[in-house]
Amino acid sequence: MRTSGTGMLELMAFSLGDQEFCIEVVSVREIRSWTPATVLPHSPDHVCGVINLRGAVLPVMDLARRLGLAAAEPSQESVIIVTHIGNQIVGLLVDSVSGIFTVSTDDIHAAPDVSKTMNKHEIRGMIPRDELMVCFLQIEALFGTIESEAA
Numbered sequence: 001m002r003t004s005g006t007g008m009l010e011l012m013a014f015s016l017g018d019q020e021f022c023i024e025v026v027s028v029r030e031i032r033s034w035t036p037a038t039v040l041p042h043s044p045d046h047v048c049g050v051i052n053l054r055g056a057v058l059p060v061m062d063l064a065r066r067l068g069l070a071a072a073e074p075s076q077e078s079v080i081i082v083t084h085i086g087n088q089i090v091g092l093l094v095d096s097v098s099g100i101f102t103v104s105t106d107d108i109h110a111a112p113d114v115s116k117t118m119n120k121h122e123i124r125g126m127i128p129r130d131e132l133m134v135c136f137l138q139i140e141a142l143f144g145t146i147e148s149e150a151a
Contacts, residue, residue, distance in 0.1 A: 013101060032082060033079060038050050060090075063092045072095065107128070108124065109127070
């Protein structure tokens with residue numbers, strides 16, 4: 001089943017392990033190279049810690065771990081995607097950024113029901129690209145509880 005609509009979306013593709021994911025470009029503020037994070041005591045498993053972003057404290061999340069995948073092992077190729085999530089700026093640790101592409105909303109397929117524990121509201125859909133299926137993430141749903149977790 002496809003989503004309805006005839007609009008176009010500009011998306012940023014990135015990899016976590018051997019899988020491709022994407023988010024809307026409008027939520028991306030910048031991309032920066034990996035910087036070791038200062039660990040915060042008693043933080044959730046998917047929180048790498050915080051880094052200094054031009055004088056501001058930026059929380060960095062391990063996106064792979066948040067998605068239930070194996071934790072990322074930061075390397076020279078790893079990047080932090082700095083995003084707007086709600087009213088907060090958050091860094092997302094990913095293995096690499098693949099590029100930016102445009103897709104018609106008609107080409108976005110609904111994610112299949114494969115597990116009772118899968119949160120379908122975190123996945124906006126699946127996008128066929130070349131030989132791959134790219135998972136289109138709803139970043140606000142993945143980290144919508146940042147402010148409530150911090151309170």
